[in-house]
Amino acid sequence: MSSDFNNRPSGWNFDNSYARLPQDLFTASAPVPVRDPQLVIFNSSLAEEMGLDAEVLDGNIGATLFGGNEIPEGARPIAQAYAGHQFGHFTMLGDGRAILLGEHRTPEGRRLDVQLKGSGRTVYSRGGDGRATLGPMLREYVISEAMHALGIPTTRSLAVVTTGEQVQRQEILPGAVLTRIAASHIRVGTFEYATRLEDLELLRALAEHTRQRHFPGLSESPAPHLDMLRAIIDRQASLIAKWLQVGFIHGVMNTDNMALSGETIDYGPCAFLDTYDTHTVFSSIDHQGRYAYGNQPQIAQWNLARLAETLLPLLDTDPDVALSLAKGAIEEFPSLFRAHWLAGMRAKLGLFNEHPEDEKLIGDLLSWMQNHQADFTNTFRSLDPAVCQDDHLMDWHQRWKIRLGEQSQSAASAIKLMRTSSPSVIARNHKVEEALEAAVIHGNFGPVKTLLQILSDPYSDNQEAEAYRVPSPLGRGAYQTFCGT
Ligand code: AMP
Numbered sequence: 001m002s003s004d005f006n007n008r009p010s011g012w013n014f015d016n017s018y019a020r021l022p023q024d025l026f027t028a029s030a031p032v033p034v035r036d037p038q039l040v041i042f043n044s045s046l047a048e049e050m051g052l053d054a055e056v057l058d059g060n061i062g063a064t065l066f067g068g069n070e071i072p073e074g075a076r077p078i079a080q081a082y083a084g085h086q087f088g089h090f091t092m093l094g095d096g097r098a099i100l101l102g103e104h105r106t107p108e109g110r111r112l113d114v115q116l117k118g119s120g121r122t123v124y125s126r127g128g129d130g131r132a133t134l135g136p137m138l139r140e141y142v143i144s145e146a147m148h149a150l151g152i153p154t155t156r157s158l159a160v161v162t163t164g165e166q167v168q169r170q171e172i173l174p175g176a177v178l179t180r181i182a183a184s185h186i187r188v189g190t191f192e193y194a195t196r197l198e199d200l201e202l203l204r205a206l207a208e209h210t211r212q213r214h215f216p217g218l219s220e221s222p223a224p225h226l227d228m229l230r231a232i233i234d235r236q237a238s239l240i241a242k243w244l245q246v247g248f249i250h251g252v253m254n255t256d257n258m259a260l261s262g263e264t265i266d267y268g269p270c271a272f273l274d275t276y277d278t279h280t281v282f283s284s285i286d287h288q289g290r291y292a293y294g295n296q297p298q299i300a301q302w303n304l305a306r307l308a309e310t311l312l313p314l315l316d317t318d319p320d321v322a323l324s325l326a327k328g329a330i331e332e333f334p335s336l337f338r339a340h341w342l343a344g345m346r347a348k349l350g351l352f353n354e355h356p357e358d359e360k361l362i363g364d365l366l367s368w369m370q371n372h373q374a375d376f377t378n379t380f381r382s383l384d385p386a387v388c389q390d391d392h393l394m395d396w397h398q399r400w401k402i403r404l405g406e407q408s409q410s411a412a413s414a415i416k417l418m419r420t421s422s423p424s425v426i427a428r429n430h431k432v433e434e435a436l437e438a439a440v441i442h443g444n445f446g447p448v449k450t451l452l453q454i455l456s457d458p459y460s461d462n463q464e465a466e467a468y469r470v471p472s473p474l475g476r477g478a479y480q481t482f483c484g485t
């Protein structure tokens with residue numbers, strides 16, 4: 001370790017509880033040093049939130065650390081093992097190009113995973129090179145931070161470092177490492193892996209760890225594993241409802257990309273809708289539309305069923321009882337999802353209370369949007385009880401106004417609720433591409449930083465954001481995204 005590094009402590013406070021779990025769940029493994037680490041983006045405000053010294057880290061020390069060339073004191077780097085159903089097919093996986101440095105405790109006592117993504121080969125790399133390229137790492141940084149600003153649970157991004165190495169993809173691209181911060185990296189696929197080891201005590205240890213970490217309130221429960229399953233299901237129902245409400249399409253909801261903490265994880269081929277169409281798919285490899293916008297709730301439920309299967313031996317010693325408990329929990333997903341979704345959609349329409357006709361009112365607006373190829377974000381943002389934006393929407397607008405009049409809250413508070421539930425700016429595909437191109441091709445990080453700035457305040461009517469509100473000229477179908485490479 002360099003003296004420079006040791007002389008300037010940066011506030012790290014590691015306590016690595018996952019590395020104390022049974023060893024079959026991970027492999028001790030250090031990041032592979034890179035040739036010439038350069039810190040190109042650093043999230044000072046997140047660093048400060050974490051209790052780190054942002055000034056110390058924003059420079060060569062950060063480059064060395066976030067490139068994986070130095071290990072911070074107290075870290076215990078590991079690659080985590082996991083499995084996953086990818087497009088429905090089971091595979092053994094694991095961190096093939098990521099290293100968990102450890103768990104940093106913030107001054108408030110939060111426990112956060114610090115992970116380097118793109119940090120070199122591990123025992124789980126299979127045929128891969130263990131590396132990541134600049135464009136996709138910047139993309140994850142931008143979209144995860146945009147999701148956070150929208151108020152959606154997500155992993156965060158602390159830094160992107162370029163490696164000074166070239167990475168061979170379809171073309172040769174600059175290498176990069178992303179530092180990802182997460183409540184944990186425990187996935188549905190982590191439990192799928194643990195189950196395959198056929199060691200009940202190991203499975204129990206993982207379940208206990210997950211419960212203590214993410215659901216500490218359940219420690220007194222007489223049926224802690226069932227209650228944890230139900231709590232995980234509810235968090236996912238809430239999360240997917242939030243995605244739909246901002247037009248987010250994850251793009252690759254494999255079971256290894258679903259975090260039990262309830263955070264959005266793994267920003268590969270994700271993108272936001274422009275025109276509203278529930279069939280929208282941007283991912284180049286999702287030929288069947290498995291992960292289309294409107295399919296996300298069903299896929300979440302399918303993934304959760306895979307999780308429930310892994311927990312069966314912990315739910316009851318009688319397999320029939322265990323199965324019926326698990327089934328009961330999974331069958332609750334649609335109604336939980338519907339409740340979260342309705343609550344969020346009511347807010348988007350300025351509705352504070354509930355009415356049996358609300359679902360139809362919401363559904364009719366969405367059908368109109370689908371039929372008229374309306375822009376999802378801009379339609380919601382420009383809804384105004386005083387002005388009907390389109391002749392064909394007159395009848396709906398009239399019904400909405402009557403419904404608003406039936407609640408006791410003022411028109412002003414309804415508008416305020418709407419403005420805090422429907423963003424004025426999202427990460428539009430063409431704006432993201434433009435910014436990434438400037439960075440990757442021209443080495444100009446200005447546009448990425450401007451984009452991050454705009455997306456950090458998505459519910460205000462900022463004048464400077466005007467150009468970021470225009471729907472993608474690429475149009476639907478023309479835009480394609482790729483799995484994180
Ligand atoms: P993802 O599609 O990013 O969720 O990755 C799926 C699996 O492939 C994970 O186990 C990754 O660690 C692994 N993987 C992806 N890219 C690489 C790479 N370049 N080298 C090694 N493993 C990789």
Ligand code: MG
Nearest residue numbers: 256257265266
């Ligand atoms: Mg993944």
